[in-house]
Amino acid sequence: MTGAAVYLILGLSLLLATVLPHVTRRVALSPPIVLVGVGLAIGLLPMADDVSLQPEDNRELITHVAEFTVLVSLMGVGLAIDRMLDLRSWRSWRSWSSVWRMLLVAMPLTILGTMLLGWWVAGLAPAVALLLGAVLAPTDPVLASDVQVGEPLTDDVDRPDDGDGPEEDDDIRFSLTAEAGLNDGLAFPFVHLALLLLAGGFGLAEAGTWLGWYLVGKIAIGLAVGLAAGWLLGRQAFHVRNEDLRLANAGEPLLAVAALLASYGAAELVGGYGFLAVFACAMRLRASDRGNAYHRAMHGVVERLERLMTLLVLLVLGMAMTRGLLEHLDWRGVVVALALVLVVRPVAGYLALAVLARDEQEEGGLDRGEIAAVAFFGVRGVGSVFYLGYAVTHEQVPDEPWLWSTVAFTIIVSVILHGVTATPAMSRLDARRKATPAAG
Template identity: 50%
Template structure:
């Protein structure tokens, strides 16, 4: 039976993206439904899907899924980030706003909401931090499709995304998984060491600033070295890019993550930065598309596993400790907190020229709404509950499951109509400008 279910699951991973392409639902939504059906089948005697009993597995499975997705996101982004050029920083303005304004607002709002409903303060902070990041795994339907690699001559314009919504959501998802980690550590410290006055200074200096800096530098260093090895070796026969071996992308993930974890930084951040730097090392080479295609397939398989487990667990006790507070948090986060914080962070006028940087009112609404919650949340909760004992841990697991399922359903149904509506608006806007 196990082999049969595994075979069916892999066939779904292969065929579902094509089958649902013309249907207004997302692949994750279908996979979640299939997982629910699997969960209704009889389980082997003595087997349990209780997350507390499989914490180590959940940590590593979710960790691997997010890492693969982060490398895919880094390789997919064509827009350059030149640290010494102000115009480049401005081109990423939506990203910085979502990270610097929307994410902290989401963390604070969810934590205060939970605390106001009687949840212990450390648990409420963990809930807010785990639910704040836009997921790089399940948000693929609203992200950039992949690297464009047309050959460019000297002096040609570098490739750039024209879809600000997809770029903003992709770059946000790539960075906020690593930047949510300090708040996970704050929740752990609050549980283990007591009041924030006992650990706040250390947390600010090391967890909030030090580890972020180490992660960014380590990821950039690994990406730069690998870029030289892949594209710039003096002898062409030794360049992996010319050999066309996409497995090197997996080696890049392991190298960036492993090095960063050894030196104490945030590995998630490092893997995304590594992908960005590697992408920038030879922007027009077709090898980027080959690596991204390999990573995308691997991500599909890992996502399949996680969504099937989520669906099966939902019908086998994962939701047993959910209550009215869980439903309120899910609805308020999806329909109020994320859209409002995203809208606030992106507020401002847009210069509607051919080289405009910014978002129209319609684009802001779509970007603000599609803060998909997913596999990263599983990792953070499993990681934190494995490090410290949180009050109401069973309720916490049930609540994040409710939020994830609600996010998959709501965003999965809304994504196709929303993106089609946005494209119609853009087409009408272009026609109006042409007729003016």
């Protein structure tokens, strides 16, 4: 493929990605579905014959591209969430009830269910089956925009209370977005557990190391670094005494990109989980002056970068599907993918939210329809690509080609199914929510 052809394809694809959100807003067809389809078509062109898109040939590149894409989405998610989390307020913690339930109950159940499928249906070794479960556990609402929160609601914009858009602090979108922001980092301990098992010789010492370091220590360090970085950058942006040095006054939105790179790098250098650090940094930065319009400027930059990276990943994923990515997919992978998307995640999510459910009249409470929506819309995406790439670059993983095919197929199934159903489902829930006060 010549350089000119690459530029032409990327330019036209970027134009398409810019137009698609406006064209597909009222129809049951998400931009990611179209972008994957474009990638499929590009992969069939003769000029793509000289490009190897086999994951085994591009492990490092795939891992780093997916890693950066996830980092950008985490910063955008953290800046967009309007619901404050005050670490000193029990009421604030309870308002995040649905998120904690999805992280502490639904996510482990999803990993366990997928692991059992991998072991029982696909015949994988227990360590590989655990890796499959951990890889497919993170959710990614970026690939179904109707189920994520929108841009930050700051003091310079009117709240959308006129019936033309979703309500502020929508519990469904908030739950799915905050879940995705945190579970991208919380899947890492289980990836490491699978790698420790693959390395062999897993005994009490290794179990203690995993519990104390990979499960507790690295999470705590990542969160601490992220909160510290967000506080420092928030002081610089909004509260430094010299007004000439206040970045919010200058309106320079690239602080968001600097923040995600610095917090991630700092956390990784000291051994913490960088994904958690980026999300915590974004949340703390947003809390520094929650209503300031500067947050919308930063979110706008991150959103555009996120759109560009997602475009790249989806195009390459579509191209790879027609260049042999799915050649190792068999009935076992199809069963695992469909069972995860249609059964394991919905059941795990519903159990997590419905058992001893929080009163739907309280902040953070969900009614039965909302619980079903949060449980169902667990979109699989770029995070799964990163975790599998990370695993295969750090350890020899049996059945690697089959894993790549199965993970890719699962993402495609999720993008199509959730992309088609998100718009009508969320429209019905929005309409019902707005009609409820009138009915009362």
